[in-house]
Ligand SMILES: [Ca+2]
C-alpha cells in the first residue's frame with residue numbers, strides 16, 4: 001500500500017499541526033514565554049515578539065510538524081482508551097522509564113544542534129510555564145507526549161535565537177535593532 | 180492522571196513485545212539472519228545461534244520494547260484507518276520525508292553506540308532479508324514503522340556482537356569457542 | 359581563562375574550514391560527486407552544480423565547521439605523532455571500535471534530520487568516491503576522522519536536496535527548473 | 538597506515554582513562570556526588586557507595602573511555618597552546634556556540650537512553666558540584682571538554698541507577714537492600 005503518488009501537501013500538514021496544538025490548549029504565546037524566560041538573560045533587547053517569530057519558524061519545519069502530529073495523536077488515543085494493553089496503561093500513567101515521548105521530541109531537537117539538546121534536557125527537569133501546567137493537569141487528560149513536544153519546540157526556538165544573537169553581534173547589533 | 184503507582188510489570192511488557200512481532204509475522208530468526216549477513220564476514224566462527232542470542236538480549240531492553248510497542252501500534256492503527264487526517268494518509272503512504280519511524284527506531288539504536296547507528300543507516304538503504312519483504316508487502320498491510328524497528332533490532336544485535344568479538348580476541352578466542 | 363570577549367569572527371572560521379579541507383586534498387567537487395551519486399536516481403534534473411551549491415550551504419554551518427576543524431586537527435596531530443599514548447595508537451590504527459570519529463560527524467548529521475542519519479550510515483559502509491580513497495590511503499597519512507567528516511557533509515547535502523526536491527514538486531517543478 | 542593488527546588492549550585504555558581524570562583533578566567521588574544529588578530524592582536507601590559503583594561501571598565502557606581520552610587531550614593541547622588557529626582560540630575561550638564538547642559527551646550519553654540525555658542537559662545548565670568548579674577555574678587551565686565529560690559520566694551513572702531502581706521495585710526491594 002505504498003502509494004507514494006498520493007501525497008499530503010505541506011500546507012495541510014502545517015495547518016493540522018496548528019490545529020492539534022490549539023485542540024490541546026497550547027498557544028504559540030505559551031511556548032514563546034518559555035523561550036523568553038530561557039533566553040532573555042543572554043540576549044539584550046530580546047522581546048516576546050522575537051520569541052513568537054522564532055517559535056513560528058520552528059513550527060514550519062517538517063520534522064517538527066510530524067513529531068507534533070504523532071505525539072498528540074498518541075495522547076488523544078490514550079485519553080479515549082483506544083490503545084492496546086499494555087501500551088494504554090504505560091502512556092496513561094506517564095511512566096518514568098517510558099522514554100518514547102523524549103525520543104520523539106529529541107528527533108526535532110537534534111536538528112537545532114547541541115544548544116537545543118541541553119536546553120531540552122533542562123526544560124525536562126525544570127518544568128517552566130505551560131510545561132508545568134501540562135505535567136500536573138488533573139482529570140482525564142493525558143499529556144505524556146505533549147509536555148516533551150512543547151519543551152522540544154521551545155528548546156529549538158531558543159537555540160535559533162542564540163545562533164541569531166551571535167550573527168547580530170558580529171554585525172555590531174543586538175535584538176533591539178530588530179523590529 | 181499521573182498514577183505512578185499502577186505500573187505495568189516488565190514481564191508483561193516483554194511478553195507484549197514478542198506477541199506484537201509475532202502478530203506482524205516477524206520472527207527472531209528473521210532478524211537473526213540479517214545480523215548474520217552483516218556480521219559473519221568480520222566474525223570468525225559466528226553462527227546463526229549466536230545471532231539469535233544477541234537478538235534476544237536486545238529485545239530484553241526496555242527502550243527497545245517500548246519502541247516496538249509504539250511503532251507496531253501505529254502501523255496497526257493505520258491499517259484499521261483509525262488515525263486522524265492527515266497522519267493517516269502520511270503513515271499509510273509511507274511518505275519518504277516522514278521521519279518519525281526512523282527517529283523512533285534510532286532511540287534504541289543510540290543505546291548500542293556508533294556502530295549500531297551506521298549499521299542502521301546501511302540497512303535503511305540496503306534492505307536485507309525480511310526488511311525487503313516488509314518494504315514491498317502487498318495489499319492492505321502498513322509496515323511504515325515495522326521495517327525501521329526490525330532494522331534497529333538487527334543493528335543493535337550486530338553492534339553487540341562486534342563489541343563481544345573484540346572482548347573474545349583479547350582473551351585469545353573467537354566465536355567458535357562459544358557454544 | 360574563559361575570556362568570552364575575545365571571539366573568533368565567523369568569516370575566519372569559514373576560511374579555516376575551507377583551508378583545512380584543501381590541505382587534506384578534499385575538494386568541494388569530490389564531496390558533490392558523492393551527493394550526486396546518492397541523489398540523482400531520485401531527483402529529476404539534478405546536476406553536479408546543484409550538488410556543489412548544497413555542499414557549500416552545508417559548509418557554511420557553524421556546527422559543521424567546528425566538527426571539520428576538530429577532526430582534521432586530530433588527524434594531523436596523529437600524523438605528527440603529537441598525541442599522547444594510547445590515543446596516538448588508537449587513532450593512527452583507525453581501530454574499528456573507536457567511535458569518536460563517527461560521533462563527531464553525527465553531531466552535524468543530526469542537524470539535517472533522519473534522512474541525513476541513514477545516508478551517513480550507508481556511506482560509512484559503502485565507501486563511495488573520495489571516501490574510498492581516504493580509507494585506503496597509503497603511507498603516513500591518517501584520515502581516521504576525515505572519512506567520516508566527508509561522509510557527514512555529503513549526507514547533509516543529500517538530505518537538503520531531498521527536502522528541496524519535495525518543495526519543488528509541490529510548486530510543480532523539478533531541479534531542471536533551477537539554474 | 539591502517540595497521541589493524543597492532544591494537545591497544547582494553548586494560549591499557551581503562552588505565553589511561555583513570556589517569557587522565559586524576560591528572561585533571563577529577564575523582565570518582567566528585568562525580569558520584571553529582572549522581573547522589575540528582576538521584577537521592579527518587580531512590581530510597583541510595584548511598585554514595587551505590588553512586589561510586591555506578592560511576593565505575595560507566596567508566597568501564599569503551600565509548601565513554603574513548604570520549605574521555607579525546608576530550609582531555611584537546612583540553613591539555615589547548616592549555617599548552619599546541620592547537621592551530623582558530624581552533625586554539627575557540628577552545629581556549631570556551632565559546633558558547635562551540636558545540637563539539639557537548640557532541641562528544643552526548644555520544645556516551647545516548648548509550649544510556651533518554652533519561653541520561655535529559656539529565657545531561659540539566660547538568661549543563663545547573664552546574665552541580667565539581668562541574669561548577671571546573672567552569673569557573675581560574676588561571677591558565679582549559680576545561681572546555683572536561684565539564685561536559687564529567688556531566689556525561691554523571692548523567693549515565695544516574696540513568697543506570699534509575700533503571701536499576703525500577704528492577705529492584707519489581708522484586709519488592711530498594712537500594713537499602715543492597716550492600
Ligand atoms: Ca512526557
Ligand SMILES: [Ca+2]
Nearest residue numbers: 280323324327
Ligand atoms: Ca519506514
Ligand SMILES: [Ca+2]
Nearest residue numbers: 459502503506
Ligand atoms: Ca573513521
Ligand SMILES: [Ca+2]
Nearest residue numbers: 638681682685
Ligand atoms: Ca564545555
